[in-house]
Amino acid sequence: MSRKIKLGIIGAGRIAHVHAKSITFHIPGAAIKSIADPYMTKEAERWISDFNIPNLSKDYRDVINDTGIDAVLICSSTDTHAPITREAAAAGKHVFCEKPIDLNISEIRKTIDAVDKAGVKLQVGFNRRFDHNFMALKKAVEDKTIGDLHMIKITSRDPSPPPIEYVKVSGGLFMDMTIHDFDVVRFLSGSEVEEIFAYGDVLVDRSVADAGDIDSAVVSMKLKNGAMAVIDNSRKACYGYDQRGEVFGSRGAVVTANDTPHTGIFFGENGVVAEKPLHFFLERYREAYINEINSFVESIDQDSTVAAGGIDGLNSVIIASAARDSMKSGKSVKVLY
């Protein structure tokens, strides 16, 4: 690393804390200069102080207009991502934007155009691309360990549903949760989804239906490279965060299991008991979150291409939107980009 990259963070909630901690303790090539949130909590003020972040503001414009900052991490609520990304790009800042860029496809296109026009980098927060298990699956496809790719299977289940207030503004399960899995399918296959069929229902909590969403889904896809993919989602797996993947091809398959706190197994007279999966995304993807911000910082330092860019942010939302259309119509849908 030729110099320390100076970062600003917009939003001081859950995911901002994750990234701030990664940068402070694990990314020597970067430092956080400022953070802004109009609704800064006492808890946020505490960790901002613990991490020695020198500047706090209620106004994100203080961050994007700071000439001493190279790049911003947009970690605020989803509805703010696209406009703040455009403003930050116009101010000459590289942008790391949490997923999704927006729920509206034309807003995303407008944002990508603004970033291209400004000539800055845009990385989207698809952390699973930086996870050791998904990277192993990707390698098995790329180096042809499994021969020609025929199928991808993703199981992605949360340990418990989010609060109903969150569900109401989330954009729905496909936009909020499955979006990561759609990106994983694109990442592993190196291809785009051509056609999609989605079932969705409320099997966990009826109040989710009142909020206009679903909490369980099965999605099947035909990819442009001829392979097929299946994703299953649930908002509640009683045994914890279930994140498994499989790539299957002409010469074999690679299957990944869940990460657990340790590999100790209890053998007793009534059976055998292993540890539950790591509790949720903060624990399971801790290393992936560090890797993704490190990769963003390196791409700025080396002026190289980001590992998850605007097109990845756009196409995952297009696929999520097609999944929603398929569920509503009960028919398979051609995905148009």
Ligand SMILES: NC(=O)c1ccc[n+]([C@@H]2O[C@H](COP(=O)([O-])OP(=O)(O)OC[C@H]3O[C@@H](n4cnc5c(N)ncnc54)[C@H](O)[C@@H]3O)[C@@H](O)[C@H]2O)c1
């Ligand atoms: N990649 C992942 O794994 C992952 C995980 C969690 C959340 N996310 C995404 O990150 C975003 C934030 O999620 P969260 O869980 O941290 O939510 P959160 O509610 O904990 O934090 C969001 C913060 O943004 C602040 N905010 C709102 N408007 C703002 C503005 N104009 N300027 C500055 N700050 C503003 C809020 O006050 C709040 O503190 C969401 O878009 C979510 O989809 C991604």
